[in-house]
Amino acid sequence: MRLPGKIPFSIHPFFWLIAALIGWFNSGNLIGTVIWVGIIFVSVVIHEYGHATAALFFGKHPRVDLVAFGGVTSYEMGNLSFWKQFVIVFNGPLFGFILFAVFYLLLHLHLSANPLWVGIVATMEVVNLFWTILNLIPVLPLDGGQLLRIILESFWGLKGIKASFIVGMCIAVAVSFFFFILQAFLIGALFFLFAFHSFDTYRKTQFLSESDRDEETRKRMQRAEASLSQGNKGEAKALLQNVLAHASSGILHNTASQYLAFLLFEEGKRHEAYELLLSVKEGLPDEAVCLMHELAFEEKNFELVTHLATSCYRMVPSQEVALRNAKAFASLQFAKQSGGWLQTAWNMGTLDVENILKESIFDPVRKNPEFIQFISKLQ
Numbered sequence: 001m002r003l004p005g006k007i008p009f010s011i012h013p014f015f016w017l018i019a020a021l022i023g024w025f026n027s028g029n030l031i032g033t034v035i036w037v038g039i040i041f042v043s044v045v046i047h048e049y050g051h052a053t054a055a056l057f058f059g060k061h062p063r064v065d066l067v068a069f070g071g072v073t074s075y076e077m078g079n080l081s082f083w084k085q086f087v088i089v090f091n092g093p094l095f096g097f098i099l100f101a102v103f104y105l106l107l108h109l110h111l112s113a114n115p116l117w118v119g120i121v122a123t124m125e126v127v128n129l130f131w132t133i134l135n136l137i138p139v140l141p142l143d144g145g146q147l148l149r150i151i152l153e154s155f156w157g158l159k160g161i162k163a164s165f166i167v168g169m170c171i172a173v174a175v176s177f178f179f180f181i182l183q184a185f186l187i188g189a190l191f192f193l194f195a196f197h198s199f200d201t202y203r204k205t206q207f208l209s210e211s212d213r214d215e216e217t218r219k220r221m222q223r224a225e226a227s228l229s230q231g232n233k234g235e236a237k238a239l240l241q242n243v244l245a246h247a248s249s250g251i252l253h254n255t256a257s258q259y260l261a262f263l264l265f266e267e268g269k270r271h272e273a274y275e276l277l278l279s280v281k282e283g284l285p286d287e288a289v290c291l292m293h294e295l296a297f298e299e300k301n302f303e304l305v306t307h308l309a310t311s312c313y314r315m316v317p318s319q320e321v322a323l324r325n326a327k328a329f330a331s332l333q334f335a336k337q338s339g340g341w342l343q344t345a346w347n348m349g350t351l352d353v354e355n356i357l358k359e360s361i362f363d364p365v366r367k368n369p370e371f372i373q374f375i376s377k378l379q
Contacts, residue, residue, distance in 0.1 A: 007052045007062055014068040035120060043099065043128055044071045047135075050095025054088040079215055082154040089146045093132050100128035134187075139172040139194050140165065140201065158210050165202035169195050209250025217246045221256060228259065237263050254280040258288045265291060274299050286315045293321070302328040309341070319348040327361045335365040339374025 016037065023036025048064045051073035055062040062075040073092070077085075103125040112118070138148040145168045152160030152167075172195035179188035211217055224239035236259070243256040257280045264273040274295035277288060281304070284292060293312040296304040305328035313321050326341035345351055357366070357375065365371040 007049065007056060007064055009064045009066075011066040012068065015066040018068050035123075039120070039124055039127055041066075043096065043124070043131065046099050047071065047092045047096045047131075048073045050091040050093070051088055054091035058084050058088065082150055085150050086147060089143050089150065092143050093136050096128050096132040096135070100125055100132060103128065137171065137175060138164075139168045139175065139191065140198050141194070145194075145198075158208060158213065161208075162202060162205055165198045165205065169198035169202065172198060209247070209253070211247035212250040212252050214246065217243055217252055220246070221252050224256070224259065233263055233266075254283065258284065261288070262291065265295075270295060270298065278304075290316050290321070293324070297324050297328060300331075302331045306332060306334070306337075313344075317348075319345045319351065322348065323351075323356070327359070330362045330365045330371075333364040333368075335368035335371035336374075338362070338365050339371045343374050343377065 019037045019040040020033055022040060023033035026036055027033055044066060045064075048066075048071035052062040052064050052075075055073065055075045058080065060075040060080075062073050065072045065074070075088075080088075103121050107118070107121045107125055135142050136144040136147075138144040140146065140149065145164065148167065149161060149164040152164045154160070156163065172191045176188045176191035176195060179185075179191065182188075220239050220243050224236045224243065227233075227236035227239060240256045240260045240263070243252055244260070247253040247256065257276045261273040261276040264270075264276065273291070277284065277292045277295065278301075281292060289308055290312045293305060293308045296302075296308070305324065309325040309328065313325065322341050322345035326338050326345060329338035329341060342353070342356075346353060353375070356362075
């Protein structure tokens with residue numbers, strides 16, 4: 001369901017499902033479940049509109065999406081200052097606390113003695129206080145974790161971002177164990193997932209550099225990717241070279257190098273493509289690994305070929321790759337591995353083993369007993 005407006009709003013069906021499950025676990029009956037769904041819906045919407053209204057105030061164009069385990073407010077970050085980012089993030093918990101305060105007053109004004117009214121108001125009060133406090137724990141992706149990230153980044157830049165992942169992971173583990181001890185297993189498991197999320201994000205940011213945070217460089221990369229998808233390779237090449245000129249390291253640099261290497265390869269500039277991939281050989285995607293494997297063999301970088309041997313064959317289990325591996329291992333005098341890869345190539349179909357073995361690249365292992373043991377099975 002999507003609703004247009006200044007703040008576009010959408011609800012994923014799984015939101016209702018998860019809200020209903022939470023309602024059923026807390027009430028155990030249909031009426032209680034419906035009430036809980038309403039409580040969750042109002043609480044999440046108010047919280048997300050806290051973020052969205054602040055973003056709108058600062059000239060952004062936010063949208064709110066209610067997803068399986070809550071809500072997400074997204075907007076174009078741009079060159080938003082740290083204090084504005086802080087206000088946007090903090091405004092969500094602030095609206096949640098205001099909602100708590102409203103229902104706290106309603107409960108203590110004793111406007112009605114109706115048990116249903118009292119129960120709903122009391123639940124709204126507790127839910128919003130509990131969620132506001134929980135959400136301010138400095139663990140990503142909670143708002144508290146975002147606030148920690150903003151503060152540390154404002155002081156130490158990229159190092160601050162990475163530090164926020166480490167701090168958040170440690171706190172998430174501690175909170176997870178705390179709730180497990182209290183036998184609140186669902187929340188404990190949730191924070192354990194948060195800890196893993198922080199660790200995984202930290203691991204992925206190892207290649208992140210200061211240039212990755214430059215908005216103009218990111219936009220150039222986006223335009224380059226759009227040009228590639230539209231088949232405008234000339235324009236894409238110019239944009240990628242521009243990205244490399246502004247990003248000497250980091251994820252944008254690595255990605256631009258990989259894209260540009262493929263374009264150079266298509267132009268027949270194989271050595272230039274090899275040099276580019278060699279400069280970013282750590283963390284290459286699957287398709288780039290196999291291109292690197294092929295070019296490294298042509299450049300006689302047999303150590304790199306053997307390093308990529310298994311991963312490339314797993315991605316492209318072809319006779320050509322297996323034979324390339326056999327030759328690379330042979331040149332480095334690894335007789336057993338060379339024989340094994342040659343046997344793998346032979347098992348994949350017709351192979352002129354006799355002529356292949358005449359190639360000088362097999363000279364270092366030709367008389368090795370381990371190699372001969374493999375070869376004898378193929379002749």
